[in-house]
Amino acid sequence: MKLYSYFRSSASYRVRIALNLKGLPYEYVPVHLVRDGGEHLAPAYRALNQDALLPTLIVGDDVVQQSLAIIEYLDETHPAPPLLPSTPVERAYVRSVALQVACEIHPVDNLRVLKYLKRTLGVDDAAKDAWYRHWIETGFSTLEAHLVAAGRTGTFCFGDTPTVADLCLIPQVFNAHRFNIDTTRYPTIHRINENALQHDAFARAAPGAQPDAE
Template identity: 55%
Template sequence: MQRTLYTYFRSSAAWRVRAVLAWKGLDYQAIPVHLLRDGGQQRAADYLALNPQGLVPALVDDGAVIAQSLAICEYLEERYPQPPLLPADALARARVRSLAMAVACDIHPICNLRVLQYLKGPLGHTGEEADDWYRHWLAVGFEGIEAELARSGSTRYCVGDALTLADICLVPQVFNARRFKLDLTPYPHIVAVDAHLVNLPAFAVSHPSAQADAE
């Protein structure tokens, strides 16, 4: 079976999928799509023909193209269920998805590259103002996630005692928080969970610094 992932080393969305593939032991060919070079290779005609959304990641699995990181992760979970990333219990699954969506649906969409580029381009904001935007919305999102983790006492995994899709989403976002110099002191549970997870093999091999296109 041919499996190909269109990825960018620093994309948190692509990192989620790389981590899931690593966790499940699934081989794949990585094809880098540089989000800044050549005006953004994700906007090139050949890539748009593959993924009309013009974003990374995109997964080609057995000839089928799938876009959007959460859709890809759920697809991989359903098609390759072992080892699992969703608990057997329905309530626990809902909690996992709630935390995953807090990152992927609330924080990420208003803090991603094209939003920052629009702030600094057509809207005329400075780089520091755009970074302040990023840190503000990241802090708003982290406040809710921290409260959820504190309520359950989580310091190793987001939910329960095993890796889940919530963890897959959290670790790349914490990496971005450090890149943008967000003060993480108010989020001790997030920091503790990240410290436990980040050195697990699935995150180590999928880390941005471990990618062939890393800069």
């Protein structure tokens, strides 16, 4: 397997955790999002991924895109350990937590959105950073309420083993800390993150542990 990744890309980070949890070795192919105007925008990468987004996973002749689709694919092709619970309603709950991060928080703070704010709308850096924090804080506030209301957390978002919910949450907490958000205001999220960082599969997937880390 070959993973096109950028050390600080949240979506790549999610898939790296999945690969580590499954014990799957892979070749790491760095794609720099800033250098040379963005290596992801170059024709070579766009031939693989028309959306010019990271990550892309190559398995034999198969090209798999979109982090959540990649994670479901890995879970179907390498079922142990499972990244989703066993009953439909529990699976729906875990997926809903993952999607709260992947659909409601992360896309609005994506690099291309921040560029549009700055270049097209002329938003200054302070307002851009406030935007970034706003969507994480709004999202974490409701996600914390969701986790508490559901009462299903243990060491992780769902019980004591990692699921796709944690694969999405932990990279988002990393982003929050980069922007100096105090996550102790979200005690459940904060606790799950502290637990995950002790886990080898999460630690080895962290941005600072990647070959292209700066």
